[in-house]
Amino acid sequence: MSSFYHETETVFGTHKNPILQWIFTIDHKRIALLYMGVMFTLFFLGVSAAVTMRAELFFPGPQFLQPHTYNELFTFHGITMIFLFIVPGIPAALGNFILPLMLGARDLSFPRLNLLSWWFYIVGVVVAYSALMSGNGFADTGWTFYAPYSLRTDSHVLPTLIAAFILGISSILTGINFVVTIHRLRAPGMGFFKMPLFIWGLYSTAWIQVLATPVIGITLLLVILERTLGIGIFDPTKGGDPILYEHLFWIYSHPAVYLMILPGFGIISEVLTTFTRRTIFGYHAIAISSASIAGIGYLVWGHHMLTSGISDMARIIFSLLTFLVAVPTGVKIFDWIATLYKGSIILATPMLWILGSIINFTIGGLTGLTLGAIGADIHLHDTYFVVAHFHYTILGGVMFMFIGGLHYWYPKITGKLYNEVRGRIAFGLMFVGFNTLWFPMFIAGFLGNPRRYFDYLPTFTIYHQIAGIGALLVASALLLVLYNFARGLKEGKEAGPNPWNATTLEWHIPSPPPLKNFSKIPYVDFDPYEYENGEPVVHFDENFRRVM
Amino acid sequence: MEQEMAYDALGNSHPITDYKDDYDGEKFGFWVFLLTEMMMFGVLFLLFAINFYRHSEIFALSSGSLNVWLGGTNTVILLLSTYTMGLASLKMRQGKVRVSAYFVGVTLLMAIIFLGIKALEWSVDIGHGIYPSSKILDAKDHGEILFFGLYFVMTGLHGLHVIFGIALMTWVLLLIRSGGIRPEHNIALKNVTLYWDFVHLIWIILFPLFYMIGV
């Protein structure tokens, strides 16, 4: 059976050259792999930067980095991880591949637009990294580009700003494509509440991409114009207002954290049902909570500015709303735990990553509430406590979900199985390593160690050394995952269409899928996760008609 | 092409949306795109509102130095041009391809005139030394710096949209000639019409904000 690896469709008709066949492909599956390849290369660059910082911090005092180089390094790390990796993240890589398969569609609504998004992404990457080679060194502003420093610094922030703008366009185009696809290309019979929950996650995310990204786009454009022409809007010497910049930045960037996490939540629901062999507890509650997180998430940006000169009234309102947004998140966590209850739990590798992510994310979420309390935040703001919080949500949460999802869909994407034992060892290493890396930073931050410094007081040495060891464990775990995947390609067993006994539509077609996914489109008159006695309920014949 | 069907267990057939030819999908997608545009301009309007609140009097004074007649003429031109663009869309659907192309051409012409007038206005301002970071402007009151900062950014961004619109209309004309847009397949024209409506709507808000508060 020939799969999408053997044949493809491109924008310009046919090509003999396999490289051209890849970079001009309009097949959503190939585009997903293109994203994945580039994104993970950059991810490992970001990890290297992080390990370098941890090495510098292993002892107090200067080691081998100049203070200024350290500033560039954390900016490089932040920009790579946020703008180049986790924001396109799960939607562009896994979503692109899985979304049409789960919907019972042959592609996204706009396949050529999909390719265009990838090209915008590549241009963004190139422009962002061009700052490494030109001008006075990489930006040293942090990934937040706060004015007025970003207007004044003589480091090379312009390319980075322009890159973020271009990446925004890429993100918006993907968002539009997903929204339309989900509205228009669901298989006949699949109502919104028959969609798998991963799609609900992607759907909420797509709306955030569409509605929030333009805000950061125009804001960064204004910073660009401020630096080049001096229009004055954020520049206090001309009557402009730098606090306004912070508002606009966070009006995007808080929803952006949900944009990162919601598809991850979707993965949790998929993996959890498959490896407990039962339907999800509270399907509607989970679906609606994704949407309401996306909604309320728009109104809490002020919690990043509790110490930035906003009125007490505003502080109280933002704090309250921040607590509110935790409610739908809590609903999900309880639903997942209830799904585990009396399920026949199988601790396969994807399941381990997902369970780990729930634990880490719960810690990240609860410390987020600590930060959202006004009094506590005055003390904790801009300390390592914040850094630990968001690494627990992003690295311990989103990244664990992402890796869990990669394991889960690896057989679908490659047609092979990875080594299960190696997979579990990698998870164990990562879980221990991650907590060793970041838990001490809660304490260091709580005791007053500020963030974004290349140095610290000697009293904090012990925390940074434990973290340093954790960083090494994390890096080795990641390499082990990579190695496992690479070996699986060569020597993995054939996976077959449905190695996990999962229920959603992508498991009813061959692995790897053929070019147009479905020979016949199925009619969907069933819920996404129907099991009976541990076996999937729904079966199709070879013409995609349901067998009763 | 034949309508593809999905069959349920009882053998009833259900039509499948063809992603390669989905009129409603393409229109919906364009509306979503316009939402992103709206959010982007929305931020600028917000910035205008905040600064207007802080410097109301200076904003009114600065507004008085813009040429309300030129701005007004441009408003009328854009209004007429959305009308002709709408007619182009209508005529295409009625099967009158040539008339439709003619109306697109007229719209395109008006867009160019709009840009010409806009360029004239800008060059007059710049001739008076009013542009971002100029010595003359920087010596003035903060409110005035901000007013003109916003003026150049917002009308500039709008102007970019007009230029983009001109490119799109040219593309539409080419498509009509090559048969890529036909009465039964006119989504590109429909979406460009929507886009042009949006561009004109933005101007309808910009005009009173910049030109009329000082009158």
Ligand code: HEM
């Ligand atoms: C339970 C939900 C959450 C709550 C209540 C919450 C709360 C907060 C608060 C109050 C801050 C500001 C701390 C300060 O500046 O002093 C913060 C920072 C941050 N959060 Fe969250 N958060 C939540 C979820 C997330 C998620 C899911 C992510 C990412 C996937 C995330 C990523 C971040 C990041 C990157 C920062 C750092 C911003 C900076 O550079 O200052 N948060 N969070």
Ligand SMILES: [Cu+2]
């Ligand atoms: Cu936030």
